[in-house]
Structure formats: C-alpha cells, structure tokens
Amino acid sequence: MQMRSCVPMMLTVGVLYMPAPLIGQSWENPANRYLTAHEAYDDATCPVGADGIQHFVYFARDRRAMRRHALLESGRFEGAQVMYAWADLEPHRGVYDFSDIQEDLAYLRLHGKTLFIQLQDASFWHRNVPVPGYLRSDEFDGGATEQFYENGQPEGWVAKRWSPRVQERFSALLQALGEEFDGEVAGINLQETAIGVSSETDPSFSPELYFEGIKTNMQALATAFPNTDKLQYANFMPGEWLPWEDEGYLSGVYQHGEVIGVGLGTPDLLMQRKGQLNHPLAMMHEGTFSVPLGIAIQDGNYVGQTNSNEVQSGRTSLVPKLSAFAHEFLQVDYMFWVNQEPYFEEDVLPCFE
Numbered sequence: 001m002q003m004r005s006c007v008p009m010m011l012t013v014g015v016l017y018m019p020a021p022l023i024g025q026s027w028e029n030p031a032n033r034y035l036t037a038h039e040a041y042d043d044a045t046c047p048v049g050a051d052g053i054q055h056f057v058y059f060a061r062d063r064r065a066m067r068r069h070a071l072l073e074s075g076r077f078e079g080a081q082v083m084y085a086w087a088d089l090e091p092h093r094g095v096y097d098f099s100d101i102q103e104d105l106a107y108l109r110l111h112g113k114t115l116f117i118q119l120q121d122a123s124f125w126h127r128n129v130p131v132p133g134y135l136r137s138d139e140f141d142g143g144a145t146e147q148f149y150e151n152g153q154p155e156g157w158v159a160k161r162w163s164p165r166v167q168e169r170f171s172a173l174l175q176a177l178g179e180e181f182d183g184e185v186a187g188i189n190l191q192e193t194a195i196g197v198s199s200e201t202d203p204s205f206s207p208e209l210y211f212e213g214i215k216t217n218m219q220a221l222a223t224a225f226p227n228t229d230k231l232q233y234a235n236f237m238p239g240e241w242l243p244w245e246d247e248g249y250l251s252g253v254y255q256h257g258e259v260i261g262v263g264l265g266t267p268d269l270l271m272q273r274k275g276q277l278n279h280p281l282a283m284m285h286e287g288t289f290s291v292p293l294g295i296a297i298q299d300g301n302y303v304g305q306t307n308s309n310e311v312q313s314g315r316t317s318l319v320p321k322l323s324a325f326a327h328e329f330l331q332v333d334y335m336f337w338v339n340q341e342p343y344f345e346e347d348v349l350p351c352f353e
Helices: 037-041 099-110 164-181 207-224 249-260 274-278 280-286 319-330 343-351
Strands: 010-012 015-017 054-058 077-085 114-120 144-148 154-159 187-190 229-233 263-267 293-297 334-338
Touching (some): 037 319, 099 114, 114 164, 207 229, 249 263, 249 280, 263 280, 280 319, 319 343
Parallel strands (some): 054 077, 054 334, 187 229, 229 263, 263 293
Antiparallel strands (some): 144 154
16 A cells, blocks of 8 residues: 655755654554553453453354353353354245254253354355355355455355345344344344455455445344344454555444444454454444444464464463453453363363352
C-alpha cells in the first residue's frame, strides 16, 4: 500500500523546511496502540474469582468428549459449546435432523448443565464441505466455495454467504432451529467472518456483497431466536485491514449487531497479536454494547498461539491472565475454553476450582 505523507513541507533556498510545531514530535503508530495492554494483567493469579462471565467448554465437533467430562462436576462452567455442521442438520432440502443437538442438550441437562450451539457453514480442511449436498447444484451456483491460504494452498470451504439463494436456505435452517431450541439452549453463534475468498478465486464474490450477506444472516438469526442469546463471531472482513484500510465492514458488523440485538464475539484470544488487537479486540474494547460479547480460547491460545497442537512443558499458565484480560479489557459476557489437553486439565480446571 502506498503511503502518502500528511506532513506539509516547504522547499526554500534549497533547504527542506518543516513547520516548527512538528519539529521534535514523535509519531505513534496507531497499529501499536494496544500492543502493551496485556501487561496490565501480568499479576493475575489463580483461582479466577466470580466475574459475572458465563464460562463454557468448547468441544468443536468432538461432541462425545463431553461425556463424563470434568465440566459436569464443576460449578464454574455453565455447560458445553458444540459445533454442528449445516450438512448434518439438513441432510435433504427442507428435511432437518436435530437429533444430535437434542441428545447433547438432554445429556447436559441431566448433569445440571446447558448447551451453546455453534452453527458450522465453513471448514478449515479441504476435504470437509460443511453445506448440504443439494446446495452444491447449479441452482445455488455451487452453494459453497473453496477457501485458500495466502500461498494459494486450499484451506477449506465456506458457504456462499453473499448469495441471496444460499441466504434463503440458511434462514430456513435458522428458523427451523429456532422453532425447536429458542429459549431451550443457552445460546447460538454463527462462525467467524474471516474467510480465504476473493473475486479472483470466486467471481461471484465481492467484499461489499459479503458485508451485506453477513448482515442478512445476522438478521435471520435475530428473527429465529428472539428469546436466546445469539452471537456473530466477527474477527476480520475481506477487503480491509485495520487501522490503515478501513472500509467500515467490521465496524459495520458490530454496529449492526447492536442495532438488531445480535451479540458479537470472536475466536482466538491473542493478547499480543496486532491482527486481533486491531480488529475484534479493538471493536470490543472501544465500543459500548447492550448486546452480549463473547470470546473463544481456541487451540494454541493457552500458549499465545493459534491453531497449534504444540505441548509446552514447564510453562507458566496463561489462564488467569486470559481471564482478566477478557473480563476487564474486553468486558465479555461469555468465554468458551477449548477442551485442548493437557492445557484444559492442567491449567484451566485448577484455576476454576
């Protein structure tokens, strides 16, 4: 990106002149404004006290792992957050199968716990297409498109959230889910807004259409679940990079959620990474919200990474600092702690006893 100087300059008698008020002033990079914010929470310790946050354990699609899990005996965890794929919930057009959700909710209720649904319409593995087979037809322009990493390698798939025909079917799914579970589950969230798609990889895509599509799906969620907390995970938006390239997409999603009653959240609580700090974490910290906010601690976040299975021995637990940062800097209402071992058993549970 070409940077244009905003400093007025005057050339006189061969000498470069800078107005006196600017001489000696230091320039602070706005992209670094929150880089040291985490340091305020270095002294956080276990146990994590009562904070008013509703804590859940995130199992992704490994729903069987919550059976006989330690969360069932913990008074600090409200229940489980489980991901359910659109393809599994609608095996045929207009035919819904919610048996997995019903089974998980019933099991959790037996133990005094509840369920938070995460609805999957995107994947991060190239062999996993999370949308129903009928959407893959010409009627829906394929229904989903491949995601790609910056190096061009396949990353996964995502529903064509910008397509009105796909939006219509997604709205129908949400309506069916709402008729069954509104007021019965703790909450429901839509997956993150960050995708690896561009007009070069899919000509039907544009950042503007995507922005409008996200808002359309959020409205469908609000309509389907009037009595349940609901979140849109909004972390990054195609076509902009904050703070330098601000097209109003991410901020628009946060503003839209506040207006229509859909909460906002994000995966990956990364306290020292500029990308997260300048996008979702800045939105939460700087905004004033009446809707709930949520943050997910994902694989790798327990050691300050993302999408990592690395096991670090001899580590200092980040759990108290993560909790304090989320509570005080972000002021979230929900925290979703991924069931990643050994971190959950060794770092999370002892901090919440």
